[in-house]
Amino acid sequence: MKYKVGEIGKVIGGGTPSTKHEEYYTSSGKGIAWLTPKDLSSYSKMYIDHGSRDLTSEGYNNSSAKLLPKDSVLISSRAPIGYVAIAKNEIATNQGFKSIIPDKSKVYPEYLYYLMLENKLNLEKVASGSTFKEVSGKVMKEFEVEIPSLSKQEKI
Numbered sequence: 478m479k480y481k482v483g484e485i486g487k488v489i490g491g492g493t494p495s496t497k498h499e500e501y502y503t504s505s506g507k508g509i510a511w512l513t514p515k516d517l518s519s520y521s522k523m524y525i526d527h528g529s530r531d532l533t534s535e536g537y538n539n540s541s542a543k544l545l546p547k548d549s550v551l552i553s554s555r556a557p558i559g560y561v562a563i564a565k566n567e568i569a570t571n572q573g574f575k576s577i578i579p580d581k582s583k584v585y586p587e588y589l590y591y592l593m594l595e596n597k598l599n600l601e602k603v604a605s606g607s608t609f610k611e612v613s614g615k616v617m618k619e620f621e622v623e624i625p626s627l628s629k630q631e632k633i
Contacts, residue, residue, distance in 0.1 A: 478625070483618030485584045486550075486577040490614050491570030492541030494532065501536025505529055509537050509544070510568040514553035517560035523590055525551070526565040542569040548586040550577045552593050555611035558604055559597030563590050575617040588630040592622055 482488060491512075494501040502508075508531030516528035532542065544567050545551070551568070553560035554575040563586050570576055577593075579586050593600075603620065604610035612620075625633070 478623070479621050480583070480624050481618060482577060482620045482622060485622070485624060486579040486589070488614055488618045489543055489545060489549075489576050489578060490541070490554075491543070491572050491574040491576070493571040494536040494540035494542070498536070498539070501533055501539060502530045503533050505531055507531055508533050510566060511537075511542065511570065512551060512562075512568060512574070513571045514556055514560055514573045517551075517553060517562055520560075520562060523563055523587065524565040525562040526568070532569060537569065542571070544569050545576055546578060548579065548581075550579060550586055550589045550593060552576060552600075552617075554600075554613075554617065555604075555606075556609055558601050558610060558612055559594070561590055561593045563587070575612055575614055577617075583627075584624050585627065585630050588624075588633065592624075596620075596622065 505527045510527045511532045512528040549564040
């Protein structure tokens, strides 16, 4: 059955605190887990728990980053479009993501992970922008995907 992404989950954008404030960032594993598309550039596993840097509480509070729950599907929406991973734990992302908190009564996170990987080229086609292409939150919510029943997803 065809669904808009916004019908099978909640789409959440990320945020980045000012890089002029070193105190907003800390070593990976020492603060609030935070990802950038660069963290996924050579990453090939399905689940991720941290990027190369974490945010401090002060950095998190001074940005528009939002803490996403475990099993959120993290999708880079610019520079480049289409890197995908599943949050192994609570995690925040920078503004280069449009992540999906899946409605597990409609879609398994693992199924959505593979589905979004397969749709990389289609996401690139619907991206807009003059300096660099980006998939907006609105476009991600309206993006249509084919979602079979949960039992079929399990078999796949």
